[in-house]
Amino acid sequence: MKIITPKEIDAFKRTVDGGTEDQRSTVQTIIEDVKEKQDKAVLSYTKQLDGADLESLAVTKEEFAHARSQLDPSDVAVLEEACANIRSFHQKQVRNSWFDTDQDGTMLGQKITPLDAVGVYVPGGTAAYPSSVFMNVMPAIVAGVERIVMVSPPSEEGTLPAGVLVAAEIAGVKEIYKAGGAQAVAALAYGTESIQPVDKIVGPGNVYVALAKREVFGDVDIDMIAGPSEIVVLADETAFASDIAADLLSQAEHDARSSSVLVTSSQELAEEVTREVHQQLEHLPRKQIAQASVNDYGGIVICDNLSQAVDVVNELAPEHLEVQTKEPFMLLGKIKHAGAIFLGRYSSEPIGDYFAGPNHVLPTSGTARFSSPLNVDDFVKKSSVIYYSKASYDKHADKIARFARLEGLEAHARAVEMRKESGEK
Amino acid sequence: MKIITPKEIDAFKRTVDGGTEDQRSTVQTIIEDVKEKQDKAVLSYTKQLDGADLESLAVTKEEFAHARSQLDPSDVAVLEEACANIRSFHQKQVRNSWFDTDQDGTMLGQKITPLDAVGVYVPGGTAAYPSSVFMNVMPAIVAGVERIVMVSPPSEEGTLPAGVLVAAEIAGVKEIYKAGGAQAVAALAYGTESIQPVDKIVGPGNVYVALAKREVFGDVDIDMIAGPSEIVVLADETAFASDIAADLLSQAEHDARSSSVLVTSSQELAEEVTREVHQQLEHLPRKQIAQASVNDYGGIVICDNLSQAVDVVNELAPEHLEVQTKEPFMLLGKIKHAGAIFLGRYSSEPIGDYFAGPNHVLPTSGTARFSSPLNVDDFVKKSSVIYYSKASYDKHADKIARFARLEGLEAHARAVEMRKESGEK
Incomplete structure (x- = not known):
């Protein structure tokens, strides 16, 4: 040392790690292919890159049941206790919508709404960790996300590890697809015949997964690149x-x-x-x-x-x-x-x-300067709420119009003033 | 219609808008130049792209005073009232660090810390809005960020608009540089002789600014691309x-x-x-x-x-x-x-x-599906806090070691178990 x-x-x-120019361009090609040929592209890359010749992407009920039968019940008990602890810690992060009023009747606030759909990437091979399933899924579940979709690259036999499937079942995930790499990220971002698109993609992965997440960022949200x-x-x-x-x-x-x-x-x-x-x-x-x-x-x-x-x-x-x-x-x-x-x-x-209980998805490479552990806030978004009463309007309209004119935006000023002209019905 | x-x-x-391949490569070149030649590169691009031949980048006290003398006092009063409203709304977003204990002595929590330094991009020309200064700066100030740095492209005469400077002064910003485009974003992300680097860059801009923000994302944090x-x-x-x-x-x-x-x-x-x-x-x-x-x-x-x-x-x-x-x-x-x-x-x-009072920096292009108005949370980060007492350790150590072995990570299991072997001092 x-x-x-x-x-x-x-x-x-x-x-x-920003990846090489070659890796970037490979990822762009894969994403374009998936956008165009959808499931066909995902299946073809899964054959080419993971060596698995699949007929369909979704994990079946039988596969969940088989996974459960492979695990030692004592291990399952530990998984369940850990999952309960993770749920309990993240429940303390949940925030309420709030509002504030004044005597004129103005009401200002912040509405909290869970995301509709989230994709969770789980790496394959020896890095397929049940703990990673819990840590990525539970904050989304606690946040109230209705649809959580997991993707993970299959083995050559077309299977996913038993521990991952059991952890997903304990966490409450029902929708899992056998797909990995940039092709899985593209499918989550843009959708295919069998995978409906999501609003945010989280979870660790190799450099191709990281580059693909960076590429789709903006069309969907992503977590930090680990x-x-x-x-x-x-x-x-x-x-x-x-x-x-x-x-x-x-x-x-x-x-x-x-x-x-x-x-x-x-x-x-x-x-x-x-x-x-x-x-x-x-x-x-x-x-x-x-x-x-x-x-x-x-x-x-x-x-x-x-x-x-x-x-x-x-x-x-x-x-x-x-x-x-x-x-x-x-x-x-x-x-x-x-x-x-x-x-x-x-x-x-x-x-x-x-x-x-706290999340193990944490900022790396010095990004703790500005980033946080994965948490419930990552799976909700806020909307501002603004209600001006007639009394507040009467008090402030002229000042607001003045500000708009200072910025040279006359139509903004007139929009505010219009309420005076158009009278009452 | x-x-x-x-x-x-x-x-x-x-x-x-993802920008064109040409725009991307221009931005990459500018960023590399600024990383290498620092102030010299920023000054040179400012001459080339903004037409301003500057000797130094920082806005001086005299420039602040001159700006103030150019504004109608009634306008200044409106700016001050707006700024106070924005401060007041954002103060309601401030969150406390929290912790939770159990009877064994376990303590779990979340520590909230403001970012050290934030850069705010303010567009130039007719889009140089005082309101934009308030909306980007105030959440950072309320969050407790100690160093807030503004950048904005100068006119050909090497000046910034009076409204922008006065708004910055009202908000409490002291450090402003006359630089715009990808060169300003690069200077904020990587630092130059006269501009210390920041941890996060926010604020709207043209496609070059947006692409530059996307490019430096990861090394520093950014807000959403508007x-x-x-x-x-x-x-x-x-x-x-x-x-x-x-x-x-x-x-x-x-x-x-x-x-x-x-x-x-x-x-x-x-x-x-x-x-x-x-x-x-x-x-x-x-x-x-x-x-x-x-x-x-x-x-x-x-x-x-x-x-x-x-x-x-x-x-x-x-x-x-x-x-x-x-x-x-x-x-x-x-x-x-x-x-x-x-x-x-x-x-x-x-x-x-x-x-x-609520922020006008809002998610566009359908990203309200997963993004929020700019807010105080964007200028703090969380750290998980974990304290296990000996009693909690004794109760759970074996289960944790079991979980680690299920994932094939023997050194993780041994780390937990080591506390038993190494005894007491």
Whole structure:
């Protein structure tokens, strides 16, 4: 693990992968094909890219039942408890429409309405995670979205993983299609014979999925483009090196490009964590991935004190932040940029990945500067509501017309004034 | 004005302008130039594209003072009152951080933090509107954003309009640069010697500005890409044709591509409004623009009844919606998609453009299906907060490890379990 000083932290900053010109143009071609040939194009790309020769895209009731029979009931129980926790946390994010009145009768407000239809992309292969199904679907369900559509690339045998199907069933998703990549994103955005279009597309995916989402953005809404996973642990000398090393490695096993960084005021802890990381690495099934991640994107920043360490954390704006210090709550007010903040020794990051309730879809690559965890607000939209009574109109009409004329928009001024001329019926 | 039936409403649907391949590549070149040559590139494009030969980009104190001296004090008073109304409405959108605890000591919550720095683009020329300054700046100020940077393309003389500068001063903006187009967007996103980078860029602009925002999205956040302005008036036989015609025209005078549509259950009203539109058009200073807009994008949809009319409105998902019916509040629950909803006869749309308080930056081109008016939420981000006590950990650790193993992520399971092994200090 690289050990650096705060001045060198640019080494640990990430940027969003914009894809190559070739990848962009491939994605554009696929999207155009799907717009034109619809299901036929989706089926053809699914054969070409996923190796699955399907007759139809929709997952059937029989496939749901078969998936359920493949899972250990104890696993299903854990999935159900996690889903209930995620539902419960997101229910606290729900907001009411509101209005405000004044004595003249003016009423101003904000109406909250759920989106009609949302598409959730679930990656295939080893990255087909039941937890990802919950985290993307539950905020939409809690928001009140009526139609939730899942898409996921099938195996060569034309199947989806049992865990994903069971998680979808527990969450309450009924409409799932076996399609992945840019073709699935295009089908969700523009519709095909068998897939009605949606208003927003969320969920992680490879670079083609990310580029396709970027391409359809505007015609539909999308969530943020996710980069490789990251963790920063902020720790002082009271922290346990073995815990920190294990948490860093849990991030490193995701992807060779994942990043795990310790920011600490303790030189001794830094040395202990380095030793622990190398020891624990030896026994991991995904050792190769974790090793590459630690070597290329892992590191330790040694700071003069905790205050400087918090500045470093804010510079990095990590996806996940653990605060393992003597008084973690004391630092909460100083932390400006982080997707999720785990406080104290027992708040190991995987607790948030799976179970606690807050969303694990978090801003990566420094975008915690301006982005939020996926949440219920992402699945509703607001409409302003404006009611002016005759009394408020009489009081303010001339000023409004004056403002319009200041901007050179005479028809705006006349629209306001027209109510005086046209009288009463 | 075209008169159509609900079946033909696709004629009134809009899509977002994606720009041409040439425009995209021009924008990419400008962005790369600004990244590399910074201020020098911005100054050079400002000379080339705006015709202004500047020595430095920042607006000076003297320029602010000069602008103030050019405005009629009555206009300044109206600007101040409007700004106060906008502040007051947006203050009602402010949300608290929150947390929830359980008896085991678990604490879960959501921390709200304002963005550090926001850039506001204000278009130049005749589209340099003081109201646009207020609407883009005030939600950021109310959100608590510390640094707000305005950019706007200068005239050939190297000046910005007095109204824009005075509005900026009233709103509380101190940092303004004379730069426009893709070069200004690039400077805001990546920084130059004189402009520190920001975290989010908002504000309307031409196709180059829109494409540049789309290009930098991910490195910084952006607001929605705005299309031409739109109004739909939903009216029954109780409405005043002269009012409706004036409101339709106030939208039409913005831009030849603006769209003004009446959706009504009354054939008689449709005919009256058509007559009124043509009469009122004759006397408008911006007659040419309004006429083109009405001819190409104006129209009337005649429905069998109000219920069908509401369905048409939801299909169109208009930026502005006026409800001029006998009982406008009765329809509020049925309206799913609209940026701003103006209820009743006296709630003429320009009241919302300038004065009432709700934002006039609204989703266009049907994006009200999934987007909201610009609001305080757009200038804050959330961080999840997770604290597990030892008691909660002991209760749930095994289940969390089980979930991790179900997903094949052994290091995740071990991280959770490690707290048992590493004991106490």
